[in-house]
Each structure stands twice: as structure tokens, then as C-alpha cells.
Amino acid sequence: MIEGGRTPVLPRDELARLGFHLILYPLAGLFASAQSLARTYAKLRQDGTTTGIEQQLMSFQEFNSLIGVEDKYRLAERFGAG
Numbered sequence: 001m002i003e004g005g006r007t008p009v010l011p012r013d014e015l016a017r018l019g020f021h022l023i024l025y026p027l028a029g030l031f032a033s034a035q036s037l038a039r040t041y042a043k044l045r046q047d048g049t050t051t052g053i054e055q056q057l058m059s060f061q062e063f064n065s066l067i068g069v070e071d072k073y074r075l076a077e078r079f080g081a082g
Contacts, residue, residue: 002027 001009001024015023036056043053050057058066 001025003031 001007003009003025010018012023040050040053040056044050064070
């Protein structure tokens with residue numbers, strides 16, 4: 001299913017009732033990311049800063065956790081690549 005496509009976006013339970021066994025939302029994350037990027041860069045273009053929208057942004061610490069920075073540092077230390 002693609003949000004905004006020809007078919008309605010139905011809840012998972014309804015799709016299962018209709019006989020679907022595999023339900024994908026291939027663009028949901030991309031659409032959400034694109035919307036966030038557009039808003040963030042519009043703010044930056046308008047005001048020359050992202051100050052005031054910090055609550056809409058993932059923190060530096062959260063991002064590092066998401067991508068596993070500490071794990072990568074440990075791996076680099078283990079193999080002497082640091």
C-alpha cells in the first residue's frame with residue numbers, strides 16, 4: 001500500500017480479513033522523512049537557523065544510538081583501527 005495511491009489504506013486487521021498475508025508500507029517512512037526534511041529546510045531557509053524546532057529533531061545522542069556509534073567504536077578498538 002502506498003499512502004495517496006489508488007487503493008485506500010486499510011488497517012492491518014481489515015487487510016488480514018480480506019485475505020492478505022503480507023502487508024507492506026514501502027514508502028511510509030520515506031514520505032514521513034521527506035515531509036520532515038522539507039519542513040526543517042524551509043525553517044532554515046526562512047530563519048537561517050534551526051533554533052526553535054529542536055523538539056522536532058532527533059537529538060545527536062539519539063541519532064548516535066540509532067546508528068550504533070558506540071558499537072562501531074568498540075569494533076574499531078577491538079581490531080586496532082582507531
